[in-house]
Amino acid sequence: MRTASRRLASTAASLLMTPLRLDDFVELVNPLWSSRQLWGRVEAVRPETTDAATLTIRPGRGWREHRAGQYVGTAVRVAGVWRQRAYSVSSAPGRPDGCFEITVKAVAGGRVSGQLVYGVMPGTVVRLDSPTGEFVLPQTVPERILFLTAGSGITPVMSMLRDLALRDAMPDVVLLHSARSRADVIFGAELRGLADRCASLRLHERHTRPGGDAARPADRERPPLAELLAACPDWSRRSTWACGPSGLLAEAETLWREAGVADRLRVERFRPAIADVDAGAAVGGTVHFTRSGRRVATDAGTPLLAAGESAGVLMPSGCRMGICRTCVSRLGAGRVRDLRTGVEHGEAGDYIQTCVSAAAGDVDIDL
Ligand SMILES: Cc1cc2nc3c(=O)[nH]c(=O)nc-3n(C[C@H](O)[C@H](O)[C@H](O)COP(=O)(O)OP(=O)(O)OC[C@H]3O[C@@H](n4cnc5c(N)ncnc54)[C@H](O)[C@@H]3O)c2cc1C
Ligand code: FES
Known part of the structure; x- marks a missing residue:
């Protein structure tokens, strides 16, 4: 009843305040109260x-x-x-x-x-936006887990580790983490403290620039996966969550597939995996954003989303890596190349994901 009268009052107020809606005023007072x-x-x-x-x-x-x-x-x-x-x-x-x-x-x-x-x-x-994503632990937490992370790839895993620790539900976990130096390990002190307190969590850090000096040559910017996995000999029997640079994740996918345990590996990418395309054969083009009237010349490797943004076009976007489809827009003319597969496709009227599509010749986009 109270909800109904509140809604009525809100509607009446909205009408009185036309053309501005009540939410416009609410947002001015405190954006956190907005329902829009x-x-x-x-x-x-x-x-x-x-x-x-x-x-x-x-x-x-x-x-x-x-x-x-x-x-x-x-x-x-x-x-x-x-x-x-x-x-x-x-x-x-x-x-x-x-x-x-x-x-x-x-x-x-x-x-x-x-x-x-x-x-x-x-x-x-x-x-x-509301939280989303499939890179999560199942309701029944596996008995043996491997987290394979590098750099900022520790962030989603940190949420899982904190959650498991708070619920006092830490299973047998191995965390293999790679960063430039000890000081560059994000959450370093907390991770080391957690591993000290929690017998079932084993932390292995790998530092690629142990001195932490950016001017010094790195031992290796990214250690080979086999070297990391040496610290976890039973890796193929563990449920694994991996998050880090594209190269590391691609190597892990190959290794897990070859070992016949691809179903035990889940990866989270911060950038789309880009296909190798013959640079000589691939051409870009001029992209015409027909509604805004903007034009921009772009190469074969630049997503239409980035090209549009650089030209000042208001481009819808979300994940920027081909998952959420927020960026889907109508192709007016021309063809595009899917940056993940290298495959050219499209005809007028098709809906394309601008975050993972590049111009393959001149293109019109309905934006
Ligand atoms: C699901 C998901 C979760 C993510 N979670 C995090 C997170 O927890 N913490 C975090 O720091 N980032 C995270 N990212 C990455 C983040 O969304 C941005 O891509 C990143 O912050 C770069 O944005 P930017 O605007 O500064 O760079 P842009 O202006 O978009 O790009 C500038 C240049 O940097 C390159 N670049 C873009 N992204 C990266 C990257 N991740 N690493 C190296 N070079 C890059 C581009 O190719 C370009 O050359 C996540 C991405 C995804 C898809
Ligand atoms: S922005 Fe998410 S699919 Fe393009």
Whole structure:
């Protein structure tokens, strides 16, 4: 009854305030109360390493609790333009304060990650999507787990480890983690403390620049997978979750497939796996965004999403790697190349994913 009268009052107020809706005013007072868009407010920013930081975010109305391992579409204003990227939730589900955390590593030349690590203050309002993703533990947690991570790939696994530790449900876990140096291990102190306290968690760190000096040549930027797995001889009998650079994940997929245990490996990619294409044969073209009237010349390796953004076109996007389909747009003319497979396809009227499609000649997009 109380809900019905509240809804009536809200509708009446909306009508009186036409053409502005009640939600427009609500958003002005406190965006977190909006029922139209999910917002979040950054409550704290905590440096983790020299180039990574954790943001504590208080989500607004409509937020649904994440499952450990899932990611959240997060948009922040950069030079007046909202830019969205996906970030794994690094905190455990069910925090008593209702907040959640993401941990971002600044990518050189990146438009959003640098802003989140170095340019965001407590009080900043960000746009959020609901948590999503399949990189999660099953309801019945396997008895033996291998987590294979590198760099910022630790973030979804950190949420799982924190969750397991809080529930006092840590099974037999091996965590093989690779980073440039001890100081570059995101959550390093917490991981080492957890492994000290929890007998069933074994942590093996591999440092590629042990001195931590960026000017020094690396021992190896990425250790061969076989070298990492030497610390876990029963890897093929464990349920494995892997998150890290594309090369590491591709190598793991091959190894697990060849060992006949591909079904025991789940991977989370932060960037799409790009197919090798003969650079001489592949051509780009001029992309014409027909609704906005913008045109941009682009090469055969640049996603149409990035080309459009660089030309100032408002491009819908979510995961930016071919999973969520938020970026699907209508092809007006021309053909595109799927960057994941290298295959050319498309005809006028087809719907394409702009985040994993590049121009294969001149192209019209209905945006
Ligand atoms: C499911 C999912 C979960 C993710 N979780 C996290 C997370 O927890 N923490 C985190 O830091 N990032 C995470 N990412 C990556 C994140 O979404 C962004 O891609 C990353 O922050 C770079 O964005 P940017 O705007 O700074 O770079 P852009 O401006 O988009 O790109 C700038 C340059 O950096 C390159 N680049 C883009 N992404 C990466 C990358 N991940 N590594 C190296 N080079 C890159 C691009 O090719 C380009 O050359 C996740 C991505 C996905 C799909
Ligand atoms: S942005 Fe998610 S599929 Fe393209």
